[in-house]
Amino acid sequence: MQQDYKGHHSLPEAEFNIADDHRRLMIRLLFVLASIVVLTFSLLNFLEGLRILPAIQLCCGLFGLASLHRIQKTRHLTRWTFWFLLTLFIIVTFAVYTVDGSDTNFVWIYIMPVLAYSMLGLRPGLLLSLPFVLICIGGLIWHYWNIYEVLTARTIANLVNLAAAGLLVILFMHYYERGRADTQRQLLHMAATDALTNLPNRGEFQRTLRSTIAHSTRKNTPFTLIVLDLDHFKQVNDTHGHDAGDQVLKQLGHCLQRNIRASDFVARLGGEEFAIIFRDAAGNEAGTLAESIRQAIADMPFHYDDTGLSLRATLGVATFPDDGKDSTTLYKMADERLYRGKREGRDRVVTA
Numbered sequence: 001m002q003q004d005y006k007g008h009h010s011l012p013e014a015e016f017n018i019a020d021d022h023r024r025l026m027i028r029l030l031f032v033l034a035s036i037v038v039l040t041f042s043l044l045n046f047l048e049g050l051r052i053l054p055a056i057q058l059c060c061g062l063f064g065l066a067s068l069h070r071i072q073k074t075r076h077l078t079r080w081t082f083w084f085l086l087t088l089f090i091i092v093t094f095a096v097y098t099v100d101g102s103d104t105n106f107v108w109i110y111i112m113p114v115l116a117y118s119m120l121g122l123r124p125g126l127l128l129s130l131p132f133v134l135i136c137i138g139g140l141i142w143h144y145w146n147i148y149e150v151l152t153a154r155t156i157a158n159l160v161n162l163a164a165a166g167l168l169v170i171l172f173m174h175y176y177e178r179g180r181a182d183t184q185r186q187l188l189h190m191a192a193t194d195a196l197t198n199l200p201n202r203g204e205f206q207r208t209l210r211s212t213i214a215h216s217t218r219k220n221t222p223f224t225l226i227v228l229d230l231d232h233f234k235q236v237n238d239t240h241g242h243d244a245g246d247q248v249l250k251q252l253g254h255c256l257q258r259n260i261r262a263s264d265f266v267a268r269l270g271g272e273e274f275a276i277i278f279r280d281a282a283g284n285e286a287g288t289l290a291e292s293i294r295q296a297i298a299d300m301p302f303h304y305d306d307t308g309l310s311l312r313a314t315l316g317v318a319t320f321p322d323d324g325k326d327s328t329t330l331y332k333m334a335d336e337r338l339y340r341g342k343r344e345g346r347d348r349v350v351t352a
């Protein structure tokens with residue numbers, strides 16, 4: 001049995017949502033910056049004699065500043081981000097189409113795809129950026145047409161530059177975001193997976209146990225937690241070597257996966273200790289399921305190279321909500337029963 005877990009009954013509550021915190025910080029910073037810029041433009045446009053645009057800008061700027069507190073707390077961050085960016089896009093489009101507007105208004109076109117991709121991800125990023133850039137480039141053509149009335153070769157070259165740069169920013173952001181999202185997915189998978197058995201790891205087990213408790217509490221349904229430990233596993237390592245031990249653990253992982261239902265969950269907690277969550281199972285059914293797992297392990301022909309190995313396991317069983325209403329108590333109960341099973345001779349299921 002792995003020493004780290006002997007007598008260690010706690011399930012540390014360590015869950016971070018780094019991506020969300022980062023996005024929250026980014027959107028707050030953007031709200032502050034955008035509000036200051038929009039309020040400045042509102043004043044400048046007002047002084048220029050415009051009325052509708054500065055009025056819209058004033059409302060957006062004040063709304064941005066007033067929203068900072070809500071963004072810190074909201075659970076609908078994506079919705080907030082989407083509406084914020086859409087408003088910003090409409091303002092920029094409007095500014096680009098304003099004939100009397102600043103000649104440098106177009107620079108904002110290139111920032112928008114960066115914001116959309118980095119804050120909303122791949123598909124919403126593309127859905128917001130592409131129409132926006134195309135509409136703005138259309139606006140620029142219209143703008144030039146209004147100023148010069150004829151499109152000279154020089155004007156056309158300017159427009160091609162503007163359009164090519166805009167589409168390049170989208171292309172770059174699209175591939176960058178795709179690579180970043182793939183890497184993040186892989187990292188999250190690695191962080192939740194045990195490298196040897198490819199089963200969910202201890203951290204993932206803790207999260208799943210907590211979410212199963214929350215779900216079962218809401219639905220008023222029981223479930224069963226089993227903590228399982230191979231017997232005398234050290235002997236496998238000592239007799240056949242560490243590599244043989246690794247092969248046995250992998251084969252045990254496959255065996256457990258084969259013997260649970262699609263709705264159930266199995267994880268490797270560490271060493272030769274595994275956990276199974278049998279959803280919607282309690283009482284006699286829980287004992288029967290645990291016994292079927294013990295029997296499957298006893299019947300399993302483990303092997304290393306040409307050597308056949310026979311192994312046994314001890315299982316501690318706890319049922320929600322009777323044996324514990326929170327993850328720590330429930331795990332502790334299953335763990336205590338597992339160790340009682342070890343003390344009483346191993347190769348058994350302990351349910352009470």
Ligand SMILES: Nc1nc2c(ncn2[C@@H]2O[C@H](COP(=O)(O)OP(=O)(O)OP(=O)(O)O)[C@@H](O)[C@H]2O)c(=O)[nH]1
Pocket residue numbers: 001002003196229230231232233234235237241242243244245246249270271272342346
């Ligand atoms: N091959 C291999 N061995 C491991 C791994 N993790 C832990 N072990 C070994 O597992 C063994 C656990 O030994 P013990 O805690 O004494 O447990 P046990 O021999 O199964 O005895 P009981 O649990 O009391 O029946 C130790 O030899 C560890 O080195 C691993 O990933 N691979």
